[in-house]
Structure formats: C-alpha cells, structure tokens
Amino acid sequence: MRYHALAGTERSALAASDGDDVYDLTSANPNVETFSDLARAANITEQTIDDVAEGLIDDAERLSSDYLDERIGRPVAPDEVWATGVTYHISEQAREAESGTPDVYLDVYEGDRPEIFFKATESRTVGPRETVGVRGDSTWDVPEPELAVVLYRGEIVGYTVGNDVSSRSIEGENPLYLPQAKIYDRCCSIGPCVASTESVSDPHGLEMSMRIERDGTVLYEESTSTSEMVKSCEELVSYFTRHNVVPEMAVLLTGTALVPDEGFTLEPGDHIGIEIDDIGVLENTVTTV
Structure with a gap:
C-alpha cells in the first residue's frame, strides 16, 4: 500500500491507497492521524504497517482519487x-x-x-x-x-x-x-x-x-x-x-x-x-x- 497525508483539511488525516482505491484511515480510528502513528501501532502490535492498515480499511471512509490529489501533503514528518x-x-x-x-x-x-x-x-x-x-x-x-x-x-x-x-x-x-x-x-x-x-x-x-x-x-x-x-x-x-x-x-x-x-x-x-x-x-x- 501507499500512504498519504491529507493537507488542507480541518483535521490531520492519513490515507492509504491500493490501486485506484483510497481510504481515509483516520476516519476508522482517530488515533491514526499520521504515518508515524501507523508505524508506531505496527511496532507495538508486531505487525507490518500494511497489516495494521488492512485492519482499518473495512471501517474507513472511501475517498476519490481527485480528493486525494487536491489535498496531498508531506507523507511523513521525519524527526x-x-x-x-x-x-x-x-x-x-x-x-x-x-x-x-x-x-x-x-x-x-x-x-x-x-x-x-x-x-x-x-x-x-x-x-x-x-x-x-x-x-x-x-x-x-x-x-x-x-x-x-x-x-x-x-x-x-x-x-x-x-x-x-x-x-x-x-x-x-x-x-x-x-x-x-x-x-x-x-x-x-x-x-x-x-x-x-x-x-x-x-x-x-x-x-x-x-x-x-x-x-x-x-x-x-x-x-x-x-x-x-x-x-x-x-x-x-x-x-x-x-x-x-x-x-x-x-x-x-x-x-x-x-x-x-x-x-x-x-x-x-x-x-x-x-x-x-x-x-x-x-x-x-x-x-x-
């Protein structure tokens, strides 16, 4: 999967894309606002980041590719x-x-x-x-x-x-x-x-x-x-x-x-x-x- 930060929204949000499908992971769990949150969850649960994301997708809001393209931001905030x-x-x-x-x-x-x-x-x-x-x-x-x-x-x-x-x-x-x-x-x-x-x-x-x-x-x-x-x-x-x-x-x-x-x-x-x-x-x- 590919992970994207959504900018220009009222809240920080992390999206995941798999082919043409785009999901707002933050809508499924508000504690996953950034890629760092996703990586931390994967580390704690001893899973891959894709495993954690797949566990959220069923409850995540679907987004259009145009919506993602309009709001795409810096995907990760590195220390x-x-x-x-x-x-x-x-x-x-x-x-x-x-x-x-x-x-x-x-x-x-x-x-x-x-x-x-x-x-x-x-x-x-x-x-x-x-x-x-x-x-x-x-x-x-x-x-x-x-x-x-x-x-x-x-x-x-x-x-x-x-x-x-x-x-x-x-x-x-x-x-x-x-x-x-x-x-x-x-x-x-x-x-x-x-x-x-x-x-x-x-x-x-x-x-x-x-x-x-x-x-x-x-x-x-x-x-x-x-x-x-x-x-x-x-x-x-x-x-x-x-x-x-x-x-x-x-x-x-x-x-x-x-x-x-x-x-x-x-x-x-x-x-x-x-x-x-x-x-x-x-x-x-x-x-x-």
Whole structure:
C-alpha cells in the first residue's frame, strides 16, 4: 500500500491507497492521524504497517482519487533527514569535477564506508507542490533526485521520493563547506507518499527519472535505475544506525545518479518533477531563501 497525508483539511488525516482505491484511515480510528502513528501501532502490535492498515480499511471512509490529489501533503514528518553521497558513479564524477580535492570522492566511492551526512530537520523539509529553496549566496544550485528510505526506530518500513537540493558552488569551494551546501531552509522535499516495503518490488531495480521545466520549456529530462547504486539500502541503513542513536522517525536519502550539466543552475519558478517506479511523482517549484 501507499500512504498519504491529507493537507488542507480541518483535521490531520492519513490515507492509504491500493490501486485506484483510497481510504481515509483516520476516519476508522482517530488515533491514526499520521504515518508515524501507523508505524508506531505496527511496532507495538508486531505487525507490518500494511497489516495494521488492512485492519482499518473495512471501517474507513472511501475517498476519490481527485480528493486525494487536491489535498496531498508531506507523507511523513521525519524527526531527522540524513543523506548518503557518491553512491552512483556519475555522482562521484560530478563531485570530482566541481571540487579542488577530487580524490576524496573517489576514495568514498571505492571504499567500504559510505558518506553519510545530516541533511534536514522536519522544519526544513517540504512536501509535494511546495517550494524548495536555493540559497541566496550560491551561484550553482541543483536538485538531486533520490530514493529515500523511511525508517521507524532504525528499521525500514517504506520508501518515498526525495530531493536533496544542493549548492554545488559552495561545496565545490571546499568539502568542509558541505553542511552549508546541504542544510538550509527548504533544502529537502519528500513525497508524494510512503510506499510500504511490501509494495516496492525491488528497491534496487526501480526506474528513476527527473524533469526540470522553466517557463514551459523542458531544460532537463533524464532517467536512470537504482540498480546502479554501488551499495544497497540495507548497507546504507546499517552505517546510518551503527553507534548512532537514531530518532523514532527518520528518512535516509540514498544518493543520486541524475546530475544536470555543469552549465545548469536552478532559478526561482523552475518546476522539478521526480518519478520513481512503485512510488510516484514528487513535484516542487523553486524559490530563493
């Protein structure tokens, strides 16, 4: 199943979709208002999130696809978002090209230990159709489309689409500037849903595509596959959780393989669409922060 937050309503609500069928789970049990509530219930009862949802569906109000589309919000409110880097060869090449110290990225790509860094708090993370930010002191900004792993108490409970918006000009000046290149207002988006682990056929065999438009003109459109990842989601999660007290609800971005040409930089008003098989399309526009 896929789980969606309903925004713009009088109450917080969690919807579940299975094909064309959409259910308001909160109408069946008001204690299940968010995806975190669902994951907590599954953890307490030692069930999967789909098992808990299926137990609510018979008593849940049916919703139309149009109603869901009009009210779709950020599907999960993570306490923390973390990210991994140089997990694809093209990403390693791009970061070598932008940096004055390229060897550090090759060492990570070929090494056992992945690059893992803090990306965002809940307040810095936006959802579908909201604006993502580019820094006002940056001259080269790009979206980074990524498969995102959703974790409850360090365990994988689902997947979503992530956009790790980044300043390549700031990071390229010096690798020690990475936090400023990555962490700022509206630096991350996730959505449009959380797809349960049971509904994702193979997280390492999903087609991922990105399309960037400006004033109705397509500036970038490419696709790739998560099969190109040099490390598995389980490996990345293992390094994220070891010797680290992780929050109850976290999202881990798994790296990007879609990198616009060096001459491209995001501008306010640009439209970004990122699609991943089995999950859906995450759409955002761009603003300066």
